[in-house]
Amino acid sequence: MDSQPRDRAERIRESIDALIRTMRLHHRIVERRVDGMGVHHSQHRMLMKLSKLGTSASQKDIADAMDVSPACVARTLKHLSAAGLIEKTDGADGRCNAVSLRPEGQKLVQDSLEVFRQIGTDMFEGISDAELAALSGTLGRILDNLGRMERRDAAPETERRL
Numbered sequence: 001m002d003s004q005p006r007d008r009a010e011r012i013r014e015s016i017d018a019l020i021r022t023m024r025l026h027h028r029i030v031e032r033r034v035d036g037m038g039v040h041h042s043q044h045r046m047l048m049k050l051s052k053l054g055t056s057a058s059q060k061d062i063a064d065a066m067d068v069s070p071a072c073v074a075r076t077l078k079h080l081s082a083a084g085l086i087e088k089t090d091g092a093d094g095r096c097n098a099v100s101l102r103p104e105g106q107k108l109v110q111d112s113l114e115v116f117r118q119i120g121t122d123m124f125e126g127i128s129d130a131e132l133a134a135l136s137g138t139l140g141r142i143l144d145n146l147g148r149m150e151r152r153d154a155a156p157e158t159e160r161r162l
Contacts, residue, residue: 026123033115037108039083044112046076047085047101051109056089056098080105 034044049066050057057065063073077099080086085105089098101109124132 026119029119030116033119034112037111039085039108040079042072043076043080043083043085044108046073047080047105047109048112050086050099050101051106056100058098062099 031041037044039047046062046066050062053061053065059070059073059077063070066073077086077088081088085102085108087100087102089100127135
């Protein structure tokens with residue numbers, strides 16, 4: 001029996017396990033370092049996403065970008081607003097039309113970006129530019145493959161059979 005397919009399958013399993021452990025450890029380190037910033041994890045995540053979305057975004061934009069429900073966005077924004085980190089602009093119908101970071105929220109985002117930069121620097125210590133480029137390319141291809149799988153799985157059954 002040829003051991004090559006089994007060896008490849010084992011290397012794939014080991015690689016997936018290493019990716020999952022890396023992600024979990026990275027997540028724990030980030031959580032520990034941003035814990036003292038005065039916001040809950042979901043609030044912090046929303047502030048970072050809002051920063052990426054630009055000067056102001058609708059609650060629907062935020063929900064779509066974070067892949068969460070509009071109700072979840074509304075609850076989290078309520079806490080962020082009470083903490084003075086964001087500003088909501090209400091439309092004529094009373095619904096929130098735009099959300100933007102206040103200076104305090106912008107400061108928290110900038111402080112967080114510095115924490116992320118330092119974690120990234122420490123995380124890739126001793127990794128050469130060539131190794132980093134190879135890793136980025138490999139992960140990009142893996143993400144493309146997973147994206148194709150997700151689209152195929154989400155397609156109606158008739159399209160999957162074609």
